[in-house]
Amino acid sequence: MELPEAKLKFIETWGKLGSEWGVNRTMAQVHALLLLTPTELTTEEVMEQLSISRGNANMTLRELMGWGLVEKRHKAGERKEYFYADKNTWNIARQVAKERRKRELEPVLKVLDELAKVDGDSHDEDYKTFKKSVTDINKMAKNVDKTLETMLKAEENWFWGSIFKMFQ
Amino acid sequence: MELPEAKLKFIETWGKLGSEWGVNRTMAQVHALLLLTPTELTTEEVMEQLSISRGNANMTLRELMGWGLVEKRHKAGERKEYFYADKNTWNIARQVAKERRKRELEPVLKVLDELAKVDGDSHDEDYKTFKKSVTDINKMAKNVDKTLETMLKAEENWFWGSIFKMFQ
DNA sequence: TTAAACTTTCAAAACTTTTTGAAAGTTTAT
DNA sequence: ATAAACTTTCAAAAAGTTTTGAAAGTTTAA
Structure with a gap:
């Protein structure tokens, strides 16, 4: 396979994976394109290379910045905005x-905490099943949350620090 | 909050979380309903309780069985089919x-392996960036894959065995 | 057999999400 | 102030996904 085809x-592939995991396909593709680009790209170049509209490119690049995966860069004496993606896999x-934890896990945990408080008749099978499911899922979600939190501020931590090096 | 509202x-909530992670909302909701049900439900009951059509209920239940999250049960002397969901959070x-690894991670790994083989001019910045991104992502994906594999056949393994108990 | 009880299928409809592109907005240089 | 170069917005259109429900299929009991 030659480079252009491989790109x-x-x-x-990145776009497909994204869409299977709830990430807009175009967003994943723009990210992939930037990961293959040594330096920066302009909106215009993204539009051209992926054949997408100006509005779509603008919106997607903005969202990628919101996820902290892409940064805007300015070049001296130029009006255009350039976009650059961090290429460190671990940072990505x-x-x-970090973002999914904040956007999705935290809100679910809040609801589960509410639901875990619901009281009822401890002889009612329905209530017992509700209680078990909610409590167990809550427990697991809390553990995932704690683990992520630890991982995210891990550089300080000898244990996770070494796990990271293993993964990278 | 009272039990019916809490259910x-x-x-x-389960449906919303599912849809954010690439799982059909209805499928997540049917699963949630079964998690709250002490015993089994028929297609008819699922249709009623979630106000969905017969076709949708049938298709969704079949898919949940495909994911190994729900099983069909028969009752002696009855023609109807009953559906039951395992309520053990860790099993879920x-x-x-296991399923996402097989369905999504494995195919991506295959492509990444292909792409990691692509050869080019080692002075070409484009090629260098391609190589770095693909190689790094491949490495990380392989590590995730190996970790999942280990976790999935973990009961045998003292280390993961104890990690599991922590999480549950 | 037959028919009742139930399950499965799938084309069309409804709904959701994404994309477009032209118009409006902003910034900068002169 | 003006205009050129660029970015942002957003209503409408397109594309993609899910759902419906009636018809076809299957199984079982008599």
Whole structure:
């Protein structure tokens, strides 16, 4: 396989994976494109290379910045805005974990805490099953949350620090 | 909050979380409903309780069985089919991890292996960036894969065995 | 057999999400 | 102030996904 074909394949694969995990396909593709780009790209270049509209490119790049995966860069004497993606895999994974934790895990934990408080007749099978499911899921979600928290501020921690090096 | 309202909230929350992670909302809701049900439900009951069509209920229950989250049960002397969900949180998490690994991670790993083989001019910045991104992501994906594999056949393993008990 | 009880299928409809592109907005240089 | 270069917005259109429900299929009991 030659480089240009391989690049397309990478972009396509990344987009597909994203969409299977609840990430907008185009967003994943723009991210992939930037991961393959040594320096920066302009909105115009992203539009061209992926054949997407100006509005879509603008919106997607903004969202990628919101996820902390892409940064805007300015060049001296130029009006155009350039976009650059961090290429450190571990940083990317951390950033995604951090955002999804904040956006999705935290709100679910709040609801589960509410639901775990619901009281009822301890002889009622329905109530017993509700209680068990909610309590167990809550416990597991809390553990995932704690683990992520630890991982995210891990550089300080000898144990996770070494686990990271293993993964990278 | 009273039990009936709490059940609805649980089903709704589970559905929303599912859809944010690439799981069909209805599928997540049917699963949630079964998690709150002490014994089994028929297709008819699922249809009623979630106000969904027969086709949808049938298709969703079949998919949940495909994911290994729900099983069909027969009752002596009855024609109807009953559906039952395992309520052990750890089993659920393992089952989901197992299926997503097989369905999504494995195919991506195959592509990444292909792409990691692509050869090019080692002075070309484009090629260097491609190589770095693909190699790094491949390495991390392989590590995730190996970790999942170990976790999934973990009962045998003292280390993961004790980690599991911590999480549960 | 037959028919009742139940399950499965799938084309069309409904709904949701994403994308477009033209118009409006902003910034900068002159 | 003006205009050129660029970015942002958003209503409408397109694309993608899910759901419906009636018809076809299957199984079982008599």
